[in-house]
Amino acid sequence: MGHSHATPDLDSLLDQCSDAGLRRTSALRACLEVLLKAGQPLTLQEIGTSPFLGISCDPATIYRLITRLEEKRIVRRIGFHSRAAHYCLRESSHQDYLICRDCGSVEVLDITCPVEHLEKEIAKTSGYSDLEHELEFFGRCAACQR
Amino acid sequence: MGHSHATPDLDSLLDQCSDAGLRRTSALRACLEVLLKAGQPLTLQEIGTSPFLGISCDPATIYRLITRLEEKRIVRRIGFHSRAAHYCLRESSHQDYLICRDCGSVEVLDITCPVEHLEKEIAKTSGYSDLEHELEFFGRCAACQR
DNA sequence: TTAGATGCAAACGATTTGCGCGGAA
DNA sequence: TTCCGCGCAAATCGTTTGCATCTAA
Numbered sequence: 262m263g264h265s266h267a268t269p270d271l272d273s274l275l276d277q278c279s280d281a282g283l284r285r286t287s288a289l290r291a292c293l294e295v296l297l298k299a300g301q302p303l304t305l306q307e308i309g310t311s312p313f314l315g316i317s318c319d320p321a322t323i324y325r326l327i328t329r330l331e332e333k334r335i336v337r338r339i340g341f342h343s344r345a346a347h348y349c350l351r352e353s354s355h356q357d358y359l360i361c362r363d364c365g366s367v368e369v370l371d372i373t374c375p376v377e378h379l380e381k382e383i384a385k386t387s388g389y390s391d392l393e394h395e396l397e398f399f400g401r402c403a404a405c406q407r
Numbered sequence: 408m409g410h411s412h413a414t415p416d417l418d419s420l421l422d423q424c425s426d427a428g429l430r431r432t433s434a435l436r437a438c439l440e441v442l443l444k445a446g447q448p449l450t451l452q453e454i455g456t457s458p459f460l461g462i463s464c465d466p467a468t469i470y471r472l473i474t475r476l477e478e479k480r481i482v483r484r485i486g487f488h489s490r491a492a493h494y495c496l497r498e499s500s501h502q503d504y505l506i507c508r509d510c511g512s513v514e515v516l517d518i519t520c521p522v523e524h525l526e527k528e529i530a531k532t533s534g535y536s537d538l539e540h541e542l543e544f545f546g547r548c549a550a551c552q553r
Numbered sequence: 554t555t556a557g558a559t560g561c562a563a564a565c566g567a568t569t570t571g572c573g574c575g576g577a578a
Numbered sequence: 579t580t581c582c583g584c585g586c587a588a589a590t591c592g593t594t595t596g597c598a599t600c601t602a603a
Contacts, residue, residue, distance in 0.1 A: 262568075278560085282582095283583090284576085284577050284581095284582060284583065285577075285578095286576080286577075286582090286583060288583080288584075289583090304567090305567080306566095306567080317583095318584090319584065319585050319586075320567090321568090321569080321570085321584080321585075321586080321587095322583075322584055322585070323538070324567090324568065324569070325569090325583075325584085326583085326584095328569095331581095334598090338488065340486035340487065340488050340491075341486065342486050344566070344567065344592085345566085345567060345568085346488075346567090346568090346591080352567080359529065359533060359535060361535070366459070368533075369548065370529070374524065375487050375524075375525055376521060376522070376524060376527055376542065377519050378521075379518065379521055380544065381585080383505065383516070384546075386416055387467055387505060387514075387546070388545060388548065388549040389505060389507070389544075389546030389549070390546055390547045390552055391508070391546050392544055392545070392546040393541050393544070393546070394542065394543060394544045394545070395541075395542070396522065396540065396541070396542050397540060397541050398526065398529055398535075398538055398539070398540045398541055399485075399538070399541070400530075400533070400535030400536055400537050400538040400539070401535060401536045401537050401539070402535055403534040403535070404535065406536055428557095429557090429558095430557065430558065430601085430602050430603075431557095431602070431603095432557095432559080432601080432602075434558080434559075435558090451593080452592080452594090464559090464560095465559065465560050465561075466561095466592090466593085467559080467560070467561080467593090467594080467595085468558075468559050468560070469596070470592090471558080471559085471594090472558085472559095472595065474594095475558095490567085490568080490591070490592065491591085491592060491593085492592090492593090515583080551561060
C-alpha cells in the first residue's frame, strides 16, 4: 500500500468532483486550492479566511461545499479537541497528529501509523464496514511549558 | 503502573475531589455517580438527563463541574465526531472506541492499545509534556448497513 | 463568616436550514 | 432550459459567562 506522499493536483481533484456529480464552481475550485496548499487540517472558518481562497465566499456555502465533499469522501473530517471541526483532503496519505492542549497548534507526525493492522482485525471481527481511524496525541508544546 | 480494571468507588473519587480542593456538593456526588455507572463516555446533556443523577441539575452547573473535574484531571474529555464533547472518568483504564458514523453508537474496544510505546517515543523526542492520546475507529455498524 | 457552587438568563460561536436568485451543464 | 449551488438571513445547538443567592468548610 505504498505511501502517496505526492501532492495531488487541482485538476485531478476537480475531475474527481465532476465524477461525483458536483459542478465546477469557483467556490469549489477555491476551497480545493486552499486545502491543497494547507499543510494541515483547517476549520471552515480558516478555509473562508485563507489568503489562498482568492474569492470571497459565504460561510454557509463553504459549509455545504465541504459537507458535500465529505459525503463524496473527497474530504475527511477530523475532530481534534477544538469546538470547530477540521477538514483535510483524503487524497493525501493518512496522517496522525500531535496537538498542543494550550495553544491548539497542530503538528503532523512523521510516523508509520501503528494501527493499520489492528484496523483490519476490527474490520473482520466487529461487523462494522467502511472502517477508518483517527489517532491524536495531546500534550503541552515546548513554548507553552514556559 | 499496573492496570486498575476495578471500578473505582464513589467515596475514593470524592476524596480525590476534596484533595483537589473541590467541595462535596450534591451536584458533584450526583455527576460522579452518573459517570461511574455509565459504561461509556457521556455528553453534558446525557449526564444531566441520566436517571442515575437523582437530583435536578442546571446545565451550567454540570458544565462548570465537569470542566473543573477535567482541569483537576479527574475526568477526561473525548472528541468523537459528534458536536457535543463526551466525558468519562480518568480512573478507569485507558479505552479505545469504535463509533458508528450513522447512528453514533459507541463500543468500547477490548484491545491492548497499540500506541503506548509510540507515545513514550513521542514524549522523548517532541518536546511536548503531559502526553496522552485518543484513538477512535469509525465505521458503519451492522444495524446501519441494512 | 466567606470563598467556592449553584440557578437563571443572556451571550457566543459554530454550524445548519429556508428561500429566492444565478450560473454550470 | 433546468437544476444545482450560492448569498443572505434566520434558527439551532452546545456551550460559556454574568450575577445574585446559597452553602460547605
